Amino acid sequence: MNKEAAEAYWKENISLILKLLVVWFAVSYGCGIIFIDELNAITFGGFKLGFWFAQQGAIYVFLVLIFVYAKKMEAIEEKYDIHE
Known part of the structure; x- marks a missing residue:
């Protein structure tokens, strides 16, 4: 791979x-x-939505972001021909 x-x-x-x-x-x-x-004005699964995001939602979003990163990096690596 060249420098550029x-x-x-x-x-x-x-x-x-x-x-x-x-x-x-x-x-x-x-x-x-x-x-x-x-x-918190909205309930989700019996819990206030703000509480749910603070306790669980952010973790779920983080896990989704890991998979998005892996998929996007696979495409980027293929683009630059450095995939496995």
């Missing part, structure tokens, strides 16, 4: 990571702390 392709690969990788971190932050901090009063 390697730099482009890492630029895409870092960009993807930053986007996923923004989503994770928005869900864990935003839904669990900032918007908790608004979300």
